[in-house]
Amino acid sequence: MNTEKAYAAYLDQQDKLADFRHEFYIPHDTIYFDGNSLGLLSKRAEQAVHDIVESWKTDAIDGWTNDDQPWYYLSEKLGAMTAPLIGAKPDEVIVTGSTTSNLHQLTASFYKPAGKKAKILADTLNFPSDIYALKSQLKLNGFDPAEYLLQVESEDGNTLETQNIINAMTDDVVFIVLPSVLYRSGQVLDMKTLTREAHKRGIPIGFDLCHSIGAMPHQLSEWGVDFAFWCTYKHLNAGPGSVAGLYVNRKHFGQEPGLAGWFSSAKEKQFDMAHVLTPAPDAGTYQIGTPHLLSAAPLLGSLEMFYEAGIDNIRQKSLELTQYLIELLERELTDYSFTIANPRDTATRGGHVNIEHPDAARICKALKADGVIPDYRRPNGIRLAPVALYNTFTDVWDTIQILKTIMIEERYKFFENERGIIA
C-alpha cells in the first residue's frame, strides 16, 4: 500500500465524482466526517428552499396548484425521485413524516397480531427510537413488550449473524423490523436473504434504511421487502429535521393505513371532504396530514445530485474511501490500541468506519479541536464517515495524520473522557 500524500492526491484526480464537492458548503478549515449523522448543505438544496419560500411569497394559497412545482404533489414527486435509490417503483415511495413516525405508521398498518401469535422480532443493536416505537405499539395492542418483543442478540457486540436472525423467526412472530445498516458498526444486513426467509414463514419484514439510503443501492422491490422507512438528513443531505420517507411494496396496495388522515386520501377525492376515507391507491396513503413543505424542499435539490452522480458510483467511491481509511489506520496507528469494529468485506461494510478505543470520547474531542468532525457513539466508538459526494481521499489521509499526532503527543488527555449532550 502507498502511504504517501501524493497518492491521495492521485486518487482525488481519478475521482469521477470530484466535482460534486464544489456544490456543498464545507465548514471552513474542517474535514467533515459526520455526514452519516447530518449531511452537509448543498447549493441546490439551499436553492430549493429559497424557491419554495418564493412560491409561498408570490403564489400564497395557489402554491398548492401552481404550474411549475405544485405543493399538492410534492411528496409524491419526491417519492418518485427517491425510488431509484432503493430499487422501488415510483408509486411505492412517499416522502412524509419522520423515521420514527413512519415506523409507527408501518407498524400500525402491518403488525397484525392473531391471538397469542403476536410477537415482533427486532435486534439488540438497533437505534433506540425504533425499539421505543415497537414497544409502544405492542403496549397499544395490549401486549407486554418484555414478552412480545424479541431482540436478536449480537455475539460480538457489534454485528448480527444472519443465521441467528433466521433462527429467531419462530412461529409466534408476526412482524419483523431490522436496520439495513447498523448505526454503530456499519454492518450491512443481508436484506435479500432475510426477506426470503421471513416470507417462507409468512412473516412481513421491513427495514430501517437510515444508514444506507444515499450511501448504497438497494433492490427492495426485487427482494420483495414489505416496507421500509428512513430519514433524509443523513446521507441524503436534506437538512436537520428534513421530511423522511417510506416504501411499501405494491403487493400491499389497496389497504387502509393503520394511522389515517386526510392526506391518506386518493388525491382527487381528498377535497370531497367526505367522512369516509378513500385511500390513495399507492404508498401515498401512508401520509397523515399536510406535508411539511419547507423541510421537504431541500430534497428536491439534493436528490437531483444523487440522480446525476448515480448510486452505484457513490457506493463504489464510498467503499474506496473507507477501504483507504482502514488501510491507513492499520499502517499508521498500529501502536495505539485502535480496533476496527466494522465488517471489512465490501458486501457487509456500510458507509462509515467504526473504530473503537478506550479513550474514544476524548479522542473525538481532540479530533474536533483539530478540525476533524467525527462522531462519538457510546461507549467507545469513533465513527468516521467519508462521504462520496463531498469528501476526498486527501481528507482521509489528513485525518489519519491528525489522529496520529493526537496519539503521539497524547493531546486527547487535555479532554475529559465523557460524551457531550449530543454525541
Ligand SMILES: *Cc1c(COP(=O)(O)O)cnc(C)c1O
Ligand atoms: C437516525 C436514526 C433514527 C432517527 O429517527 P428520527 O425519527 O429521524 O429522529 C432512527 N433510526 C435509525 C436507525 C437512525 O439511524
